[in-house]
Amino acid sequence: MTPLDVRAEVERIARLLDIEPARVTYLESAPAADLRKLRNQLSDILYDGDSASLRRVAAGAKFLPAPLAASIGQHVFGALLCARVAGVLEVGRAVELAQRVPPEFLAEIARHMDPRRANVVIGRLPTDRVVHAAAALAKRRDFVAMAAFVEHLSDDAILAAAPLLDDETLLRIAFYVESRKRLEELLTLLGDERVAGMVRAAHEHSLWPDALELVGNLGPKRRRHIAALAAAESDEVLSGIARAATEHGLFERLLPLVAAMGEDELRRFAKLSAVQAKATLTGIVRAAAAQEDLWPALVPLVPSLPAKAQRHVEAVAAEIGPEHAARLREGSDPLEGGRCARGQVREGSDPLEGG
Amino acid sequence: MGRDGAARELRDALGKTPPKGLAGALSEEQLADLARAVSAARERQSAELRAAIDGAFDGVPRLLRGPLRKVLLG
Secondary structure, X not given: OOOXXXXXXXXHHHHHHOOOHHHHHHHHHOOHHHHHHHHHXXXXXXXXOOHHHHHHHHHHHHOOOHHHHHHHHHHHHHHHHHHHHHOOOOHHHHHHHHOOOOXXXXXXXXXXXXXXXXXXXXXXXXXXXXHHHHHHHHHOOOHHHHHHHHOOOOHHHHHHHHHHOXXXXXXXXXXXXXXXXXXXXXXXXXXXXXXXXHHHHHHHOOOHHHHHHHHHOOOHHXXXXXXXXXXXXXXXXHHHHHHHHHHHOOHHHXXXXXXXXXXXXXXXXXXXXXXXXXXXXXXXXXXXXXXXXXHHHHOOOHHHOOHHHHHHHHHHHHHHOHHHHHHXXXXXXXXXXXXXXXXXXXXXXXXXXXX | OHHHHHHHHXXXXXXXXXXHHHHHHOOHHHHHHHHHHHHHHHHHHHHHHHHHHHXXXXXXXXXXXXXXXXXXXX
Protein backbone atom coordinates (compact mmCIF):
# COMPACT_ATOMS: atom_id res chain seq x y z
CA MET A 1 0.00 0.00 0.00
CA THR A 2 1.29 3.46 -0.90
CA PRO A 3 2.49 5.42 2.16
CA LEU A 4 0.08 8.00 3.50
CA ASP A 5 2.52 10.91 3.07
CA VAL A 6 2.89 10.07 -0.64
CA ARG A 7 -0.87 9.80 -1.18
CA ALA A 8 -1.41 13.05 0.72
CA GLU A 9 1.08 14.81 -1.59
CA VAL A 10 -0.63 13.38 -4.66
CA GLU A 11 -3.97 14.72 -3.38
CA ARG A 12 -2.46 18.16 -2.73
CA ILE A 13 -1.00 18.21 -6.25
CA ALA A 14 -4.30 17.07 -7.79
CA ARG A 15 -6.06 19.81 -5.84
CA LEU A 16 -3.65 22.42 -7.25
CA LEU A 17 -4.16 21.08 -10.77
CA ASP A 18 -7.93 20.97 -10.17
CA ILE A 19 -8.17 17.33 -11.24
CA GLU A 20 -9.22 14.09 -9.54
CA PRO A 21 -6.32 12.37 -7.69
CA ALA A 22 -7.13 9.19 -9.66
CA ARG A 23 -5.94 10.96 -12.80
CA VAL A 24 -2.38 11.14 -11.45
CA THR A 25 -2.06 7.99 -9.32
CA TYR A 26 1.19 7.27 -11.19
CA LEU A 27 2.76 10.02 -9.07
CA GLU A 28 2.57 7.57 -6.15
CA SER A 29 5.71 5.92 -7.51
CA ALA A 30 7.74 9.09 -6.78
CA PRO A 31 9.29 9.85 -3.36
CA ALA A 32 7.26 12.14 -1.07
CA ALA A 33 10.10 14.69 -0.92
CA ASP A 34 10.11 15.07 -4.70
CA LEU A 35 6.34 15.38 -4.79
CA ARG A 36 6.61 18.15 -2.20
CA LYS A 37 9.12 19.97 -4.45
CA LEU A 38 6.79 19.51 -7.42
CA ARG A 39 3.90 20.96 -5.39
CA ASN A 40 5.98 24.05 -4.58
CA GLN A 41 6.92 24.45 -8.25
CA LEU A 42 3.24 24.20 -9.19
CA SER A 43 2.29 26.84 -6.63
CA ASP A 44 4.95 29.14 -8.10
CA ILE A 45 3.80 28.67 -11.68
CA LEU A 46 0.06 28.76 -10.97
CA TYR A 47 -0.06 31.61 -8.50
CA ASP A 48 2.83 33.90 -9.36
CA GLY A 49 2.07 34.17 -13.10
CA ASP A 50 -0.44 37.03 -13.18
CA SER A 51 0.85 38.92 -10.20
CA ALA A 52 1.58 42.22 -12.07
CA SER A 53 -2.07 42.73 -13.10
CA LEU A 54 -3.33 41.55 -9.74
CA ARG A 55 -1.03 43.96 -7.92
CA ARG A 56 -2.62 46.85 -9.82
CA VAL A 57 -6.10 45.68 -8.81
CA ALA A 58 -4.86 45.29 -5.24
CA ALA A 59 -3.37 48.80 -5.35
CA GLY A 60 -6.77 50.14 -6.46
CA ALA A 61 -8.57 48.24 -3.69
CA LYS A 62 -6.24 49.85 -1.14
CA PHE A 63 -7.92 53.23 -1.59
CA LEU A 64 -11.44 51.95 -0.93
CA PRO A 65 -12.88 51.74 2.58
CA ALA A 66 -12.76 48.11 3.78
CA PRO A 67 -16.57 47.55 3.89
CA LEU A 68 -16.95 48.85 0.31
CA ALA A 69 -13.95 46.88 -0.98
CA ALA A 70 -15.29 43.70 0.67
CA SER A 71 -18.75 44.28 -0.80
CA ILE A 72 -17.33 44.88 -4.31
CA GLY A 73 -15.18 41.79 -3.86
CA GLN A 74 -18.13 39.61 -2.98
CA HIS A 75 -20.71 40.97 -5.41
CA VAL A 76 -18.61 42.10 -8.38
CA PHE A 77 -15.22 40.32 -8.32
CA GLY A 78 -16.34 36.88 -7.18
CA ALA A 79 -14.33 34.36 -5.13
CA LEU A 80 -11.65 33.54 -7.71
CA LEU A 81 -10.60 37.12 -8.40
CA CYS A 82 -10.83 38.00 -4.68
CA ALA A 83 -8.60 35.02 -3.87
CA ARG A 84 -6.00 36.01 -6.43
CA VAL A 85 -6.04 39.68 -5.38
CA ALA A 86 -5.86 38.64 -1.70
CA GLY A 87 -2.74 36.71 -2.66
CA VAL A 88 -0.90 39.94 -3.48
CA LEU A 89 -2.53 42.25 -0.92
CA GLU A 90 -0.63 43.24 2.18
CA VAL A 91 -1.55 40.56 4.77
CA GLY A 92 -3.09 43.03 7.23
CA ARG A 93 -5.41 44.40 4.53
CA ALA A 94 -6.34 40.88 3.35
CA VAL A 95 -7.23 39.95 6.93
CA GLU A 96 -9.28 43.14 7.30
CA LEU A 97 -11.28 42.34 4.15
CA ALA A 98 -11.64 38.64 5.02
CA GLN A 99 -13.37 39.63 8.24
CA ARG A 100 -16.08 41.43 6.28
CA VAL A 101 -17.30 38.67 3.97
CA PRO A 102 -19.67 35.80 4.86
CA PRO A 103 -18.00 32.52 5.99
CA GLU A 104 -19.21 30.58 2.92
CA PHE A 105 -17.64 33.18 0.63
CA LEU A 106 -14.48 33.13 2.76
CA ALA A 107 -14.31 29.32 2.39
CA GLU A 108 -14.73 29.70 -1.37
CA ILE A 109 -11.90 32.28 -1.43
CA ALA A 110 -9.72 29.90 0.60
CA ARG A 111 -10.33 27.18 -2.01
CA HIS A 112 -8.97 29.40 -4.81
CA MET A 113 -6.21 31.10 -2.88
CA ASP A 114 -2.51 30.35 -3.12
CA PRO A 115 -2.18 27.86 -0.23
CA ARG A 116 1.15 29.40 0.83
CA ARG A 117 -0.60 32.72 1.26
CA ALA A 118 -4.02 31.51 2.48
CA ASN A 119 -2.44 29.89 5.52
CA VAL A 120 -0.89 33.18 6.62
CA VAL A 121 -4.15 35.12 6.19
CA ILE A 122 -6.32 32.44 7.84
CA GLY A 123 -3.82 32.18 10.68
CA ARG A 124 -4.36 35.85 11.48
CA LEU A 125 -8.16 35.84 11.35
CA PRO A 126 -10.12 36.29 14.56
CA THR A 127 -11.33 33.04 16.11
CA ASP A 128 -15.03 33.50 15.31
CA ARG A 129 -14.25 33.95 11.59
CA VAL A 130 -12.05 30.86 11.61
CA VAL A 131 -14.75 28.80 13.29
CA HIS A 132 -17.34 29.67 10.66
CA ALA A 133 -14.93 29.24 7.76
CA ALA A 134 -13.89 25.82 9.17
CA ALA A 135 -17.52 24.74 9.29
CA ALA A 136 -17.98 25.85 5.67
CA LEU A 137 -14.82 24.00 4.57
CA ALA A 138 -15.96 20.88 6.46
CA LYS A 139 -19.24 20.97 4.55
CA ARG A 140 -17.18 20.83 1.34
CA ARG A 141 -15.02 18.03 2.83
CA ASP A 142 -11.93 20.03 1.87
CA PHE A 143 -9.66 18.18 4.29
CA VAL A 144 -6.46 19.12 2.46
CA ALA A 145 -7.15 22.84 2.94
CA MET A 146 -8.25 22.36 6.54
CA ALA A 147 -5.10 20.41 7.38
CA ALA A 148 -2.96 23.15 5.87
CA PHE A 149 -4.75 25.70 8.07
CA VAL A 150 -4.24 23.58 11.20
CA GLU A 151 -0.52 24.23 10.84
CA HIS A 152 -1.08 28.00 11.07
CA LEU A 153 -4.13 28.43 13.29
CA SER A 154 -3.77 29.39 16.92
CA ASP A 155 -4.57 26.75 19.52
CA ASP A 156 -7.54 28.87 20.62
CA ALA A 157 -8.97 28.87 17.10
CA ILE A 158 -8.57 25.08 16.84
CA LEU A 159 -10.24 24.58 20.22
CA ALA A 160 -13.12 26.80 19.14
CA ALA A 161 -13.57 25.09 15.75
CA ALA A 162 -13.21 21.47 16.91
CA PRO A 163 -16.70 21.15 18.45
CA LEU A 164 -18.21 21.97 15.03
CA LEU A 165 -16.34 19.11 13.36
CA ASP A 166 -17.26 15.44 13.73
CA ASP A 167 -14.69 12.76 14.60
CA GLU A 168 -14.42 11.48 11.04
CA THR A 169 -13.64 15.00 9.79
CA LEU A 170 -10.97 15.45 12.47
CA LEU A 171 -9.38 12.11 11.54
CA ARG A 172 -9.38 12.91 7.83
CA ILE A 173 -7.83 16.33 8.56
CA ALA A 174 -5.16 14.61 10.68
CA PHE A 175 -4.20 12.43 7.69
CA TYR A 176 -3.09 15.55 5.80
CA VAL A 177 -1.30 17.50 8.55
CA GLU A 178 2.28 17.67 7.28
CA SER A 179 4.16 18.46 10.46
CA ARG A 180 4.35 15.59 12.95
CA LYS A 181 4.96 18.12 15.73
CA ARG A 182 1.78 20.02 14.87
CA LEU A 183 -0.15 16.76 14.54
CA GLU A 184 0.89 15.74 18.03
CA GLU A 185 -0.04 19.20 19.33
CA LEU A 186 -3.42 18.87 17.63
CA LEU A 187 -4.07 15.50 19.29
CA THR A 188 -3.10 16.97 22.67
CA LEU A 189 -5.41 19.93 22.12
CA LEU A 190 -8.33 17.73 21.11
CA GLY A 191 -8.02 15.61 24.25
CA ASP A 192 -8.66 11.92 24.92
CA GLU A 193 -12.40 11.99 24.33
CA ARG A 194 -12.07 13.35 20.78
CA VAL A 195 -9.08 11.14 19.97
CA ALA A 196 -11.05 8.09 21.16
CA GLY A 197 -13.84 9.32 18.88
CA MET A 198 -11.34 9.43 16.02
CA VAL A 199 -10.39 5.81 16.80
CA ARG A 200 -14.06 4.84 16.55
CA ALA A 201 -14.40 6.87 13.33
CA ALA A 202 -11.47 4.90 11.85
CA HIS A 203 -13.47 1.74 12.56
CA GLU A 204 -16.86 3.03 11.45
CA HIS A 205 -15.59 4.54 8.19
CA SER A 206 -13.07 1.79 7.32
CA LEU A 207 -10.17 4.20 7.71
CA TRP A 208 -7.87 1.88 9.67
CA PRO A 209 -5.29 1.47 6.89
CA ASP A 210 -4.53 5.20 6.94
CA ALA A 211 -5.15 5.55 10.67
CA LEU A 212 -2.63 2.78 11.45
CA GLU A 213 -0.01 4.58 9.40
CA LEU A 214 -0.87 7.87 11.06
CA VAL A 215 -0.36 6.30 14.48
CA GLY A 216 2.86 4.71 13.21
CA ASN A 217 4.20 8.16 12.34
CA LEU A 218 3.67 9.50 15.86
CA GLY A 219 6.26 9.53 18.61
CA PRO A 220 6.47 6.53 20.99
CA LYS A 221 4.78 8.28 23.90
CA ARG A 222 1.81 9.45 21.84
CA ARG A 223 1.56 6.04 20.19
CA ARG A 224 1.37 4.29 23.57
CA HIS A 225 -1.36 6.69 24.57
CA ILE A 226 -3.39 6.02 21.43
CA ALA A 227 -2.84 2.27 21.81
CA ALA A 228 -4.32 2.56 25.30
CA LEU A 229 -7.28 4.58 24.00
CA ALA A 230 -7.87 2.03 21.20
CA ALA A 231 -7.58 -0.84 23.65
CA ALA A 232 -10.24 0.78 25.83
CA GLU A 233 -12.69 0.59 22.92
CA SER A 234 -15.10 -2.29 22.29
CA ASP A 235 -13.96 -5.70 21.05
CA GLU A 236 -15.58 -4.83 17.74
CA VAL A 237 -13.32 -1.79 17.28
CA LEU A 238 -10.19 -3.72 18.31
CA SER A 239 -11.14 -6.61 16.03
CA GLY A 240 -11.61 -4.08 13.23
CA ILE A 241 -7.96 -3.07 13.54
CA ALA A 242 -6.80 -6.70 13.24
CA ARG A 243 -9.18 -7.39 10.35
CA ALA A 244 -8.07 -4.24 8.47
CA ALA A 245 -4.40 -5.22 8.90
CA THR A 246 -5.14 -8.72 7.57
CA GLU A 247 -7.30 -7.56 4.70
CA HIS A 248 -4.79 -4.96 3.51
CA GLY A 249 -1.60 -6.78 4.54
CA LEU A 250 -0.66 -4.01 6.97
CA PHE A 251 1.01 -6.08 9.67
CA GLU A 252 4.07 -3.88 9.69
CA ARG A 253 1.74 -1.04 10.67
CA LEU A 254 -0.22 -3.12 13.18
CA LEU A 255 2.84 -4.36 15.08
CA PRO A 256 4.02 -0.93 16.31
CA LEU A 257 0.54 -0.41 17.76
CA VAL A 258 0.68 -3.85 19.39
CA ALA A 259 4.11 -2.98 20.76
CA ALA A 260 2.63 0.13 22.32
CA MET A 261 -0.01 -1.82 24.25
CA GLY A 262 0.31 -2.40 27.98
CA GLU A 263 0.15 -5.95 29.37
CA ASP A 264 -3.59 -5.90 30.15
CA GLU A 265 -4.38 -4.35 26.78
CA LEU A 266 -2.27 -6.95 25.03
CA ARG A 267 -4.02 -9.82 26.85
CA ARG A 268 -7.39 -8.48 25.77
CA PHE A 269 -6.19 -8.00 22.19
CA ALA A 270 -4.84 -11.57 22.10
CA LYS A 271 -8.23 -12.98 23.15
CA LEU A 272 -10.00 -11.63 20.08
CA SER A 273 -10.92 -14.19 17.44
CA ALA A 274 -9.93 -11.70 14.71
CA VAL A 275 -6.40 -11.70 16.17
CA GLN A 276 -6.33 -15.49 16.59
CA ALA A 277 -7.37 -16.03 12.94
CA LYS A 278 -4.68 -18.01 11.14
CA ALA A 279 -4.29 -15.40 8.38
CA THR A 280 -3.75 -12.65 10.97
CA LEU A 281 -1.22 -14.62 13.04
CA THR A 282 0.62 -15.76 9.92
CA GLY A 283 0.87 -12.17 8.69
CA ILE A 284 2.02 -10.90 12.08
CA VAL A 285 4.79 -13.53 12.40
CA ARG A 286 5.99 -13.02 8.82
CA ALA A 287 6.08 -9.22 9.23
CA ALA A 288 7.97 -9.53 12.53
CA ALA A 289 10.46 -11.95 10.98
CA ALA A 290 10.93 -9.81 7.89
CA GLN A 291 11.53 -6.59 9.76
CA GLU A 292 13.57 -7.46 12.79
CA ASP A 293 12.89 -4.30 14.73
CA LEU A 294 9.26 -5.47 14.83
CA TRP A 295 10.16 -8.81 16.43
CA PRO A 296 10.04 -7.42 19.99
CA ALA A 297 6.37 -6.56 19.36
CA LEU A 298 5.56 -10.19 18.61
CA VAL A 299 7.36 -11.78 21.56
CA PRO A 300 5.08 -10.55 24.37
CA LEU A 301 1.93 -11.22 22.34
CA VAL A 302 2.54 -14.96 22.07
CA PRO A 303 2.12 -15.97 25.75
CA SER A 304 -1.24 -14.15 25.81
CA LEU A 305 -2.58 -16.28 22.94
CA PRO A 306 -4.45 -19.57 23.56
CA ALA A 307 -2.41 -22.78 23.12
CA LYS A 308 -3.77 -23.54 19.65
CA ALA A 309 -2.90 -20.07 18.36
CA GLN A 310 0.55 -20.31 19.96
CA ARG A 311 1.15 -23.57 18.11
CA HIS A 312 0.20 -21.87 14.84
CA VAL A 313 2.58 -19.00 15.55
CA GLU A 314 5.39 -21.48 16.29
CA ALA A 315 4.62 -23.43 13.12
CA VAL A 316 4.76 -20.26 10.98
CA ALA A 317 8.00 -19.18 12.68
CA ALA A 318 9.49 -22.67 12.06
CA GLU A 319 8.40 -22.48 8.44
CA ILE A 320 10.28 -19.19 8.04
CA GLY A 321 13.38 -20.63 9.70
CA PRO A 322 14.26 -22.78 12.70
CA GLU A 323 16.13 -19.88 14.32
CA HIS A 324 12.89 -17.88 14.49
CA ALA A 325 11.04 -20.78 16.15
CA ALA A 326 13.87 -21.12 18.66
CA ARG A 327 13.85 -17.39 19.41
CA LEU A 328 10.11 -17.47 19.88
CA ARG A 329 10.35 -20.40 22.32
CA GLU A 330 13.01 -18.55 24.25
CA GLY A 331 10.97 -15.36 24.13
CA SER A 332 14.00 -13.52 22.88
CA ASP A 333 14.75 -10.66 20.62
CA PRO A 334 16.88 -12.09 17.80
CA LEU A 335 19.09 -9.01 17.64
CA GLU A 336 19.49 -8.78 21.37
CA GLY A 337 20.13 -12.45 22.01
CA GLY A 338 18.29 -12.34 25.32
CA ARG A 339 14.79 -12.17 26.70
CA CYS A 340 12.89 -9.10 25.66
CA ALA A 341 10.65 -7.81 28.38
CA ARG A 342 8.09 -5.15 27.55
CA GLY A 343 9.56 -1.71 27.77
CA GLN A 344 13.13 -3.04 27.50
CA VAL A 345 13.89 -2.01 24.01
CA ARG A 346 17.22 -1.76 22.29
CA GLU A 347 18.31 1.81 21.76
CA GLY A 348 17.97 2.93 18.16
CA SER A 349 15.55 0.19 17.21
CA ASP A 350 12.51 0.90 19.31
CA PRO A 351 9.68 -1.14 17.79
CA LEU A 352 7.52 1.86 18.52
CA GLU A 353 9.63 3.75 16.02
CA GLY A 354 9.17 1.08 13.38
CA GLY A 355 6.21 0.64 11.09
CA MET B 1 8.84 12.12 -28.55
CA GLY B 2 10.99 9.97 -26.29
CA ARG B 3 11.66 10.21 -22.58
CA ASP B 4 13.88 13.29 -22.90
CA GLY B 5 11.22 15.04 -24.95
CA ALA B 6 8.55 14.28 -22.32
CA ALA B 7 10.85 15.54 -19.54
CA ARG B 8 11.49 18.72 -21.58
CA GLU B 9 7.74 19.19 -22.05
CA LEU B 10 7.24 18.95 -18.28
CA ARG B 11 10.09 21.37 -17.65
CA ASP B 12 8.52 23.86 -20.09
CA ALA B 13 5.11 23.51 -18.43
CA LEU B 14 6.59 24.02 -14.95
CA GLY B 15 9.03 26.71 -16.01
CA LYS B 16 11.62 24.86 -13.92
CA THR B 17 13.50 21.59 -13.94
CA PRO B 18 11.25 18.97 -12.31
CA PRO B 19 12.58 17.20 -9.18
CA LYS B 20 15.08 14.48 -10.11
CA GLY B 21 13.25 11.68 -8.31
CA LEU B 22 10.08 12.48 -10.22
CA ALA B 23 11.70 12.26 -13.63
CA GLY B 24 13.28 8.96 -12.60
CA ALA B 25 10.05 7.46 -11.26
CA LEU B 26 7.72 8.27 -14.14
CA SER B 27 7.52 6.69 -17.58
CA GLU B 28 7.62 8.72 -20.77
CA GLU B 29 3.82 8.60 -21.06
CA GLN B 30 3.36 9.64 -17.43
CA LEU B 31 5.79 12.56 -17.77
CA ALA B 32 3.91 13.69 -20.90
CA ASP B 33 0.55 13.31 -19.16
CA LEU B 34 1.76 15.34 -16.17
CA ALA B 35 3.06 18.04 -18.51
CA ARG B 36 -0.36 18.18 -20.19
CA ALA B 37 -2.14 18.37 -16.81
CA VAL B 38 0.11 21.26 -15.71
CA SER B 39 -0.38 23.15 -18.99
CA ALA B 40 -4.15 22.59 -18.83
CA ALA B 41 -4.26 23.85 -15.23
CA ARG B 42 -2.32 26.98 -16.19
CA GLU B 43 -4.59 27.66 -19.16
CA ARG B 44 -7.74 26.96 -17.16
CA GLN B 45 -6.64 29.22 -14.34
CA SER B 46 -5.73 32.07 -16.72
CA ALA B 47 -9.06 31.68 -18.53
CA GLU B 48 -11.02 31.66 -15.26
CA LEU B 49 -9.13 34.71 -14.06
CA ARG B 50 -9.77 36.55 -17.36
CA ALA B 51 -13.46 35.66 -17.15
CA ALA B 52 -13.61 36.85 -13.53
CA ILE B 53 -11.96 40.16 -14.50
CA ASP B 54 -14.30 40.60 -17.49
CA GLY B 55 -17.22 39.83 -15.20
CA ALA B 56 -16.01 42.47 -12.76
CA PHE B 57 -15.78 45.07 -15.56
CA ASP B 58 -19.38 44.31 -16.55
CA GLY B 59 -20.41 46.25 -13.45
CA VAL B 60 -18.53 49.37 -14.64
CA PRO B 61 -20.18 51.89 -17.03
CA ARG B 62 -19.20 51.06 -20.61
CA LEU B 63 -17.30 54.34 -21.21
CA LEU B 64 -15.08 53.80 -18.20
CA ARG B 65 -14.29 50.14 -18.90
CA GLY B 66 -11.46 50.75 -21.40
CA PRO B 67 -9.51 53.30 -19.35
CA LEU B 68 -10.06 51.39 -16.16
CA ARG B 69 -8.92 48.16 -17.75
CA LYS B 70 -5.80 49.94 -18.99
CA VAL B 71 -5.02 51.41 -15.57
CA LEU B 72 -5.61 48.18 -13.67
CA LEU B 73 -4.40 45.55 -16.07
CA GLY B 74 -1.86 47.46 -18.11
